[in-house]
Amino acid sequence: MKTLITNIKELLQVRHTSIDKLQGQEMKDLPSIKNAWLLLHDDLIEDFGTMDSLPFLEADSTIDATGKIILPSWVDSHTHLVYAGNREQEFVDRIHGLTYEEIANKGGGIVNSAQKLQATDEESLYQQTLTRLKEVMRLGTGAIEIKSGYGLTLDAELKMLRVIKRLKQDSPIHIKATFLGAHALPKAYKDRRVEYIDEIVNVMIPKIAEEQLADYVDVFCEKGYFTVEDSVRIMEAGKKYNLPAKIHVNQFNSIGGIKAGVENSALSVDHLEVMTPEDIEVLKGSDTMPVALPSCSLFLSIPYTPAREIIDAGLPLALATDYNPGSTPSGNMNLVVSLACIKMRMTPEEAINAATINAAYAMGISKTHGSITKGKKANLILTESIPSYGFLPYSFGSNHIESVFLEGKPIN
Numbered sequence: 402m403k404t405l406i407t408n409i410k411e412l413l414q415v416r417h418t419s420i421d422k423l424q425g426q427e428m429k430d431l432p433s434i435k436n437a438w439l440l441l442h443d444d445l446i447e448d449f450g451t452m453d454s455l456p457f458l459e460a461d462s463t464i465d466a467t468g469k470i471i472l473p474s475w476v477d478s479h480t481h482l483v484y485a486g487n488r489e490q491e492f493v494d495r496i497h498g499l500t501y502e503e504i505a506n507k508g509g510g511i512v513n514s515a516q517k518l519q520a521t522d523e524e525s526l527y528q529q530t531l532t533r534l535k536e537v538m539r540l541g542t543g544a545i546e547i548k549s550g551y552g553l554t555l556d557a558e559l560k561m562l563r564v565i566k567r568l569k570q571d572s573p574i575h576i577k578a579t580f581l582g583a584h585a586l587p588k589a590y591k592d593r594r595v596e597y598i599d600e601i602v603n604v605m606i607p608k609i610a611e612e613q614l615a616d617y618v619d620v621f622c623e624k625g626y627f628t629v630e631d632s633v634r635i636m637e638a639g640k641k642y643n644l645p646a647k648i649h650v651n652q653f654n655s656i657g658g659i660k661a662g663v664e665n666s667a668l669s670v671d672h673l674e675v676m677t678p679e680d681i682e683v684l685k686g687s688d689t690m691p692v693a694l695p696s697c698s699l700f701l702s703i704p705y706t707p708a709r710e711i712i713d714a715g716l717p718l719a720l721a722t723d724y725n726p727g728s729t730p731s732g733n734m735n736l737v738v739s740l741a742c743i744k745m746r747m748t749p750e751e752a753i754n755a756a757t758i759n760a761a762y763a764m765g766i767s768k769t770h771g772s773i774t775k776g777k778k779a780n781l782i783l784t785e786s787i788p789s790y791g792f793l794p795y796s797f798g799s800n801h802i803e804s805v806f807l808e809g810k811p812i813n
């Protein structure tokens with residue numbers, strides 16, 4: 402099946418040779434072709450060029466994209482999409498002055514979501530998650546990482562990971578699964594944190610690896626949650642089972658999680674709202690992708706990741722949503738790209754690079770996703786008629802997506 406798209410006002414993120422990530426100054430450049438055509442063959446990008454060089458091509462269907470822009474679909478490398486119910490009461494509690502930490506300390510937060518999830522059957526969990534997945538696909542997300550971490554028992558974590566496995570099988574969107582057993586200390590392990598890490602390392606990770614339910618491991622490395630030592634144990638156990646790490650670090654405090662992540666070859670270190678000069682230094686020369694989650698900063702009113710300092714230090718940066726019921730009940734990558742420009746002083750070019758090719762790196766799929774490159778997946782956003790690509794982050798809160806193609810097919 403071949404689809405030809407013609408008269409594209411601008412084809413964005415065109416990379417003739419496959420790149421895996423962009424860093425520092427490289428992020429300022431967003432290569433494009435104006436007045437372009439694009440040929441899709443089944444699930445892949447077959448060819449592209451300028452309209453004045455369009456050869457005669459046999460296609461099963463042709464789409465006229467006059468006035469419209471095409472870019473690779475967003476890659477969301479950090480979500481907690483599988484959850485049961487919502488936590489809007491905590492949202493109201495925060496409006497009345499309680500902090501995220503105070504809510505967690507009085508039994509809310511992650512442990513609250515764990516109670517709800519443990520009481521929810523797998524089918525209902527699947528349906529609730531599928532609804533959210535379809536919503537983010539319509540918003541232009543074409544690949545997504547989904548974490549466990551609201552189970553906090555072996556059975557409930559397995560239930561979450563089985564839901565993700567089923568979504569992988571059923572949905573056109575590319576999915577990676579991350580095991581986040583160390584998201585919060587379950588009540589049953591009160592004052593026995595090290596025993597919970599023993600359970601994760603000796604029981605949960607081997608079982609999850611045996612059933613091939615995860616691609617990565619994660620840990621919430623933060624004061625009041627898990628220490629750097631706990632995080633290192635989990636990352637080392639992950640490595641033994643071929644599960645690289647993608648970890649939560651520096652959301653509220655800088656406690657050494659980034660250094661530990663880099664030393665353990667973490668694929669990404671995520672959040673980074675609180676960064677010291679040493680944290681930036683330790684990332685230099687590493688293969689670890691820093692990931693910012695600006696819609697979490699918006700929702701919790703916490704600092705934004707210092708993107709300018711990170712990029713101006715020559716480092717790469719990726720953007721993701723962190724979609725979850727507590728700190729970010731939104732999976733809208735368009736809003737994330739806008740916030741990156743508005744609140745983190747990233748240029749539209751930097752933000753689009755961070756939400757496509759660098760985000761693909763952060764979920765280990767930059768060979769197949771994140772740019773318009775021959776042979777990569779035909780995962781595309783076709784915009785409405787808009788004046789320029791800068792209009793996308795500028796017109797924050799509006800949706801200018803006309804259609805989304807995943808694996809070469811329109812999803813709606």
Ligand SMILES: N=CN[C@@H](CCC(=O)O)C(=O)O
Pocket residue numbers: 481510511514621649652697723725726727728729
């Ligand atoms: N910070 C840790 N985990 C999630 C929030 C989880 C929750 O509040 O339910 C996050 O990435 O923001």
Ligand SMILES: [Zn+2]
Pocket residue numbers: 479480481649723725
């Ligand atoms: Zn998260």
